[in-house]
Every structure is written in structure tokens, then in C-alpha cells.
Amino acid sequence: MSEFFHQYFDFTVMGDHFSEVLEGFFKNLLLFAVVVLLALLWGLILALIRQLPGKKFAPLRFLTIAYIDVLRAIPILIILLLISGGIPYLEFIPKDIRIPHWFGQPDPFWYSVLGLTMVYGAYMAEVYRAGIEAVPGGQFEAARSLGMSYGKAMRHVVVPQAVTKIPAPMLNEMISLLKDTTLASVVALGEAVLVSREILAESFNSSAVILAGAMFLVITLPAARLVDVLIKRNQAKVTRGAHIEVG
Amino acid sequence: MRKTRLTAIFAVLLLALASVAVAGCGGGGDSTSSGGGGGETSSESGGGEPLSVGSDIPYPPFEQGKPGNYTGFDIELMEAIAEKMGREAEFQDTSFETIFRDVAQGKFEAVISAATITEEREQAVDFSNPYYLSEQAVLVKEGSDIKTLKDLDGKTVAAQQGTTGLELAKEELGGSEIRPYPEGPDAVNALKAGTVEGVIIDAPVAQNAVEKSGGVEIAEKVPTEETYGIAVAQGETELLEEINKALKEVEQEGTYKTIYEKWFHLEPPKEIESETHEAE
Numbered sequence: 001m002s003e004f005f006h007q008y009f010d011f012t013v014m015g016d017h018f019s020e021v022l023e024g025f026f027k028n029l030l031l032f033a034v035v036v037l038l039a040l041l042w043g044l045i046l047a048l049i050r051q052l053p054g055k056k057f058a059p060l061r062f063l064t065i066a067y068i069d070v071l072r073a074i075p076i077l078i079i080l081l082l083i084s085g086g087i088p089y090l091e092f093i094p095k096d097i098r099i100p101h102w103f104g105q106p107d108p109f110w111y112s113v114l115g116l117t118m119v120y121g122a123y124m125a126e127v128y129r130a131g132i133e134a135v136p137g138g139q140f141e142a143a144r145s146l147g148m149s150y151g152k153a154m155r156h157v158v159v160p161q162a163v164t165k166i167p168a169p170m171l172n173e174m175i176s177l178l179k180d181t182t183l184a185s186v187v188a189l190g191e192a193v194l195v196s197r198e199i200l201a202e203s204f205n206s207s208a209v210i211l212a213g214a215m216f217l218v219i220t221l222p223a224a225r226l227v228d229v230l231i232k233r234n235q236a237k238v239t240r241g242a243h244i245e246v247g
Numbered sequence: 248m249r250k251t252r253l254t255a256i257f258a259v260l261l262l263a264l265a266s267v268a269v270a271g272c273g274g275g276g277d278s279t280s281s282g283g284g285g286g287e288t289s290s291e292s293g294g295g296e297p298l299s300v301g302s303d304i305p306y307p308p309f310e311q312g313k314p315g316n317y318t319g320f321d322i323e324l325m326e327a328i329a330e331k332m333g334r335e336a337e338f339q340d341t342s343f344e345t346i347f348r349d350v351a352q353g354k355f356e357a358v359i360s361a362a363t364i365t366e367e368r369e370q371a372v373d374f375s376n377p378y379y380l381s382e383q384a385v386l387v388k389e390g391s392d393i394k395t396l397k398d399l400d401g402k403t404v405a406a407q408q409g410t411t412g413l414e415l416a417k418e419e420l421g422g423s424e425i426r427p428y429p430e431g432p433d434a435v436n437a438l439k440a441g442t443v444e445g446v447i448i449d450a451p452v453a454q455n456a457v458e459k460s461g462g463v464e465i466a467e468k469v470p471t472e473e474t475y476g477i478a479v480a481q482g483e484t485e486l487l488e489e490i491n492k493a494l495k496e497v498e499q500e501g502t503y504k505t506i507y508e509k510w511f512h513l514e515p516p517k518e519i520e521s522e523t524h525e526a527e
């Protein structure tokens with residue numbers, strides 16, 4: 001039992017390597033920040049394409065649904081390995097794009113951005129869809145009958161209402177995303193898990209890994225509480241006869 | 248109704264998958280077997296009791312193969328050593344984590360398992376003279392300008408997590424961005440893909456990559472302090488002396504060189520031979 005605590009909860013080891021692990025954790029946060037912005041946008045685009053009406057857009061709808069389904073069905077780890085290992089081989093792409101070193105970040109960072117955005121865009125598209133579908137059909141019809149075009153009706157009436165219904169499930173996706181940034185360790189990005197596993201390899205002590213976990217807790221635990229608050233607040237609105245959130 | 252039936256079908260599918268997975272893992276247990284490698288050695292030696300040897304298999308090219316037909320550098324070397332001792336090596340596949348405890352407790356007489364001689368391990372077991380000197384290789388793309396380890400300073404370099412190669416890179420290449428990949432082949436792939444300019448990795452692994460994957464070459468080999476030894480329980484002085492004597496004979500006769508070249512496709516480093524002899 002004491003061996004267990006020594007192996008995983010040695011505070012001396014944690015203290016000695018605190019700044020290294022923290023530096024790695026900042027990489028997770030940076031990756032998270034970039035991906036969250038891109039995925040929120042990409043997810044909305046996917047959701048809107050999926051809602052396009054009529055026969056004309058059937059092929060586009062089909063492709064989008066296929067994309068969302070496939071990306072949600074493959075382990076992110078495999079997508080990251082494929083991207084980081086595969087894209088550099090595509091010689092028809094200019095080298096600066098194929099092996100990007102933008103804004104002082106190494107290529108594993110950008111491969112992780114791409115992979116996580118592709119997957120989380122698909123996850124978030126589903127959340128948006130739930131939001132859009134929760135807006136009563138009458139809203140859209142009323143907007144159209146006032147002479148708004150399809151695009152205007154979506155932009156000014158449906159989407160603004162849809163996004164007010166989804167903060168809680170979206171925040172859940174974000175919590176998952178923050179945790180999944182650790183998958184970037186597989187493409188050798190020096191984030192918290194990779195750094196702490198390196199410390200494990202040198203010291204044969206796992207405490208740095210637990211320290212990395214604790215850093216995630218500091219962010220994800222309050223975020224989980226916030227999800228609950230959002231849900232409660234929404235329920236209060238419902239009882240007052242306002243709109244309904246999904247999730 | 249429909250929903251429950253679907254759920255049931257899914258459950259059955261999942262169960263079937265799980266059972267296939269379990270069955271798949273059931274193979275390759277820890278069965279005891281006499282060493283493979285052709286078996287020519289066994290016919291001559293018949294004399295003494297079989298020599299039971301523990302090894303964590305597979306760890307190619309040191310130990311590999313299926314039960315009853317194990318082979319590899321360690322295996323063939325141990326067979327040659329046992330033959331000199333007038334005994335027949337009998338290999339037992341075991342887990343590396345517990346291998347030293349097991350030999351100390353007498354589960355088998357000796358361990359040959361690409362085991363680095365360390366002070367920590369020497370407190371639990373006794374090691375033979377070193378039989379293998381591990382070297383690190385600087386792996387680069389074919390036709391690269393990089394000729395030595397130092398040339399990599401300031402460049403992007405890959406290594407495998409938790410390995411000597413990674414330590415070497417950190418010590419020697421202060422100006423480089425060093426990327427620790429989870430597995431060696433990931434690092435080699437990054438080199439081939441062009442995202443890193445060099446890989447520092449165990450020489451046999453590098454040689455394997457050169458032969459099997461192509462497009463890469465070894466720029467330089469760097470010796471390390473690491474040597475591998477055969478472990479026996481503490482106090483088994485007689486057995487240890489016999490092993491050392493046999494190891495020396497195997498080397499002097501040239502059998503060592505033959506086995507080395509067969510498995511590593513490289514000349515054995517000079518240091519290892521002199522070291523083995525000196526340590527007598």
C-alpha cells in the first residue's frame with residue numbers, strides 16, 4: 001500500500017517536476033484554445049449543410065452526414081496517427097503547408113489541431129443539429145412568410161435561437177476536447193502526458209502523471225459544475241415558459 | 248419491441264467480438280520448450296541435465312519465435328554456451344518484470360533476455376561477463392548531409408520514449424528540438440516522412456529499419472555504457488564460472504561473431520570482445 005502511494009503520490013517528485021509538467025499543460029491549453037475556435041465554426045458549417053432543404057442539396061447532405069458519421073466512428077488516436085504520419089508524404093502539397101511550423105509551433109501541434117478539429121467539428125455538428133431541431137418549426141415558417149430568404153431565416157431567426165439551447169452539451173464537448181488534447185502525445189507533441197511519462201521513464205516514479213491529471217482537474221471540475229448550473233438555469237426558464245435547452 | 252431486439256442483436260455482436268478477442272490472446276502462454284534454431288546443438292550435448300533459462304519472448308532480434316521453436320541472438324548464443332557446458336538449454340518464456348526475482352528464487356537457473364547490467368539488478372542477481380554492448384545509431388534519410396551525431400545539433404530529432412537514445416539526444420543535442428515518440432517505428436516513419444531530420448535509436452533497430460523499410464541509412468554508431476549480461480541467482484558461483492568460461496570459448500571460436508552477424512547484420516563491436524576477456 002505504501003509502495004502504491006510512493007509510486008503515484010510522491011509529492012517530492014511532483015514538486016521537483018512541477019514547472020516541466022505545467023509547461024506541458026500549457027501546450028494542452030493552447031491546443032484546446034485553437035481547436036475549440038475552429039471546431040465551433042466547422043461544426044456549425046457542417047450542421048447548416050446538413051439542414052439544407054430540397055433535392056438539389058441531397059448529395060451535399062449525404063456527404064456531410066457520411067463525414068460526421070465516419071469521423072465520430074473512428075478512434076481519434078488513429079486519425080492523429082494517419083494525419084501526422086501521412087500528410088508529410090503528400091508531395092503535391094507545398095512543404096510549408098505539408099510540414100507546417102506556423103506561429104512558432106512545431107508540425108505535431110498543427111497535425112493535432114487538424115485531427116482534433118476534424119473530429120470535434122463532427123461532434124459539435126451533432127450538438128448544433130440538436131439545437132436547430134429544437135427551435136419550433138413555426139419560427140422558421142414565420143420568418144419565411146415575412147419574406148426572409150432561407151439563408152436570412154437561418155441566420156437571423158433559427159441559429160440565434162438554436163445556440164441559446166446548447167451551452168450545456170457544448171461545454172461537455174469542450175471538457176472532452178480538453179482531455180483529448182493529451183492524445184497529441186502520440187505524435188510526439190510535448191504536452192502534459194508526454195512530459196510526465198518522460199519523467200516516469202527517468203525516475204521510475206509515476207507521480208508526475210498524477211500531477212498532470214490534477215492540472216486537468218483544476219479546469220475540468222469547475223467546468224463540469226458550470227454545466228450543471230447551465231442546465232438548472234435552463235430548467236428555471238422552462239418553468240417560466242421560455243424556450244427549452246437540449247442536452 | 249423493435250428497439251429491444253436491436254439492443255439484443257448488438258449485445259450478441261459485442262459478446263461475440265469479445266470472445267474472439269479473448270480466444271486470440273489465449274495463445275502463446277508460458278510453455279516450457281527446448282530451444283529451436285534448428286536443434287543441431289541438442290544432439291551433441293545430451294550429457295548433463297538440461298539448463299533451464301528464462302527469457303521474455305518476443306523481443307526481436309534478441310528473442311523471438313513460437314514455443315518449441317524459439318530463436319534469436321540471445322537464444323542461439325545461450326544454446327552455444329550451454330553446449331560448451333555439456334548441457335542443453337531449455338527456454339521458458341516469462342515476463343521481464345519478474346524475471347530477476349524468478350531466477351533468484353530458482354524458477355530457472357539462468358536468464359538471458361537482453362538484460363542490461365545495472366547496479367540495482369546486481370543487488371538481486373549475479374551477472375556473467377557482458378555478452379553484448381549496446382550501441383546507438385544515428386539514422387538519417389538516404390543521401391542526407393548529416394554524417395555524425397553532432398551534425399544533428401539544432402535540427403529536429405526523434406527518439407523513442409524512455410530509451411537510451413532519447414537520453415543521448417538530450418545530452419548531446421542542446422540546440423535541437425527532440426521529439427519522443429511512443430514507439431521506435433513511429434520515429435522512423437517521421438524521418439521518412441520528413442518531419443524530423445534524424446532518429447537516435449538502438450543500432451539493431453536502426454539496422455532493421457534500413458533493411459526492411461528502406462530510404463534511410465545509418466550515419467554514425469555511438470557506443471553507450473550499456474552492456475547485457477546473463478543473470479543467475481546470487482551465490483551460484485560455480486554456474487556463473489561455467490557460463491563465463493563457455494562464453495569465452497564461444498567467442499574465441501568465432502561462433503559469437505557468426506551469431507552476431509546473423510542477427511544484427513553488423514560486425515560485433517571490438518569493445519565487447521576485449522571487455523569479455525578482460526573481466527575474467
